[in-house]
Amino acid sequence: MKHLNRRTWLKTSILGLGGITALPATLSALEDRKSKWLSKSMVKELPFNADPAVAMKARLLANENPFGPSENAIKAISNSISMGNRYGHADAAYLISLIAEKEGVKPENIMLGPGSTDLLEKTAISLCRKGGNVISADPSYLSLVNTAIAIGASWKAVPLKEDQSHDLNGMLAAIDSDTKLIYVCNPNNPMGSITDFDQVKTFCKQASMKTPVFVDEAYLEFLDNPEEKSAVNLVAEGHDVIVARTFSKIHGMAGLRIGYMVATEERIKSVTDLVRSTMGLCITSLKGAIASFQDESFIAKCRDLNKASREFTSESIHALGYQEIPSYTSFMIFPIRNDAKSFSKSMLDQGIGIRMYAIDEKPWCRVSMGTMDEMHLFVDALKVTEA
Numbered sequence: 405m406k407h408l409n410r411r412t413w414l415k416t417s418i419l420g421l422g423g424i425t426a427l428p429a430t431l432s433a434l435e436d437r438k439s440k441w442l443s444k445s446m447v448k449e450l451p452f453n454a455d456p457a458v459a460m461k462a463r464l465l466a467n468e469n470p471f472g473p474s475e476n477a478i479k480a481i482s483n484s485i486s487m488g489n490r491y492g493h494a495d496a497a498y499l500i501s502l503i504a505e506k507e508g509v510k511p512e513n514i515m516l517g518p519g520s521t522d523l524l525e526k527t528a529i530s531l532c533r534k535g536g537n538v539i540s541a542d543p544s545y546l547s548l549v550n551t552a553i554a555i556g557a558s559w560k561a562v563p564l565k566e567d568q569s570h571d572l573n574g575m576l577a578a579i580d581s582d583t584k585l586i587y588v589c590n591p592n593n594p595m596g597s598i599t600d601f602d603q604v605k606t607f608c609k610q611a612s613m614k615t616p617v618f619v620d621e622a623y624l625e626f627l628d629n630p631e632e633k634s635a636v637n638l639v640a641e642g643h644d645v646i647v648a649r650t651f652s653k654i655h656g657m658a659g660l661r662i663g664y665m666v667a668t669e670e671r672i673k674s675v676t677d678l679v680r681s682t683m684g685l686c687i688t689s690l691k692g693a694i695a696s697f698q699d700e701s702f703i704a705k706c707r708d709l710n711k712a713s714r715e716f717t718s719e720s721i722h723a724l725g726y727q728e729i730p731s732y733t734s735f736m737i738f739p740i741r742n743d744a745k746s747f748s749k750s751m752l753d754q755g756i757g758i759r760m761y762a763i764d765e766k767p768w769c770r771v772s773m774g775t776m777d778e779m780h781l782f783v784d785a786l787k788v789t790e791a
């Protein structure tokens with residue numbers, strides 16, 4: 405339980421009632437970070453989620469994009485329903501060619517999946533099916549790690565640094581002869597934080613000489629100039645780096661299930677030798693993704709609207725004495741002062757769906773960015789919850 409002690413700042417920030425709580429100064433007091441890699445997450449998702457049968461006024465619990473799908477995607481999907489008797493292989497090939505052109509790689513460097521979850525899991529299966537270990541930050545998004553553990557691998561969790569960025573040196577030091585895969589989530593979920601993009605690229609070059617590095621860029625497009633920040637150009641340079649993107653976030657197509665990953669030809673082949681790629685994809689989703697991928701103005705609009713909702717939410721919760729981890733994504737997370745159960749009940753009773761976490765056994769609320777109207781509802785409900 406050593407890591408609990410290290411996180412004393414959480415206590416400070418949560419117990420510091422009344423004023424704006426300071427962001428922790430001592431998370432770095434990771435004095436023993438180097439000596440132990442955790443194998444159990446310090447984050448637990450709490451089961452106080454909305455009953456799907458109950459209508460919500462604001463659904464802010466799954467980092468969905470309230471502005472999607474784009475009009476163009478909706479049109480393309482509607483027009484393709486009657487093609488549902490056909491497999492979508494030709495559309496998959498076309499979408500792959502568009503992605504390849506944009507990312508500066510060959511079609512052979514791309515694999516599509518029904519959401520990036522599918523690709524995270526398939527990569528874990530391909531690399532960890534004979535055991536070994538996988539390295540990631542903690543807290544982080546654990547789909548890939550959980551699959552790796554489920555099929556017999558172990559997990560080396562390297563705590564995030566004080567500024568909530570990945571401890572890249574710690575992750576490098578964690579590599580051993582049994583390491584099969586490293587997972588980097590940038591920006592990271594559930595913290596909403598980023599790790600310096602140039603440093604991640606340097607890390608990828610070094611680490612991938614020893615073991616494949618998976619960079620999950622699900623939220624990258626919410627940043628300005630995402631192409632400069634992506635690790636994807638490392639693939640064209642031949643590094644054993646796998647970059648995943650999704651149509652679930654900025655494209656607003658979470659329920660339509662499309663994602664892709666970019667990796668060396670050999671790496672893609674090592675996965676597709678085991679499992680099929682495009683067989684999991686619907687022709688409607690492919691048509692929608694093709695339309696959305698080319699709809700730059702929709703992407704720019706979503707980025708701007710997300711930023712506006714984020715700024716409003718941040719200012720509003722500061723006024724109530726909360727302090728979020730600075731977010732670069734379509735959600736933000738902050739420690740709460742009530743207990744998690746009564747907090748989420750109060751929010752749900754007011755029609756607001758959010759996600760609750762225990763981090764080092766302290767309650768946190770993660771709220772996804774909705775429309776401005778939805779964020780007003782969230783803040784109003786938060787005031788009532790506080791009262």
Ligand SMILES: Cc1ncc(COP(=O)(O)O)c(C=O)c1O
Binds near residue numbers: 519521592
């Ligand atoms: C960091 C990260 N990666 C991947 C995913 C999976 O998204 P999808 O399977 O919808 O592409 C999510 C979903 O929330 C996420 O937060």
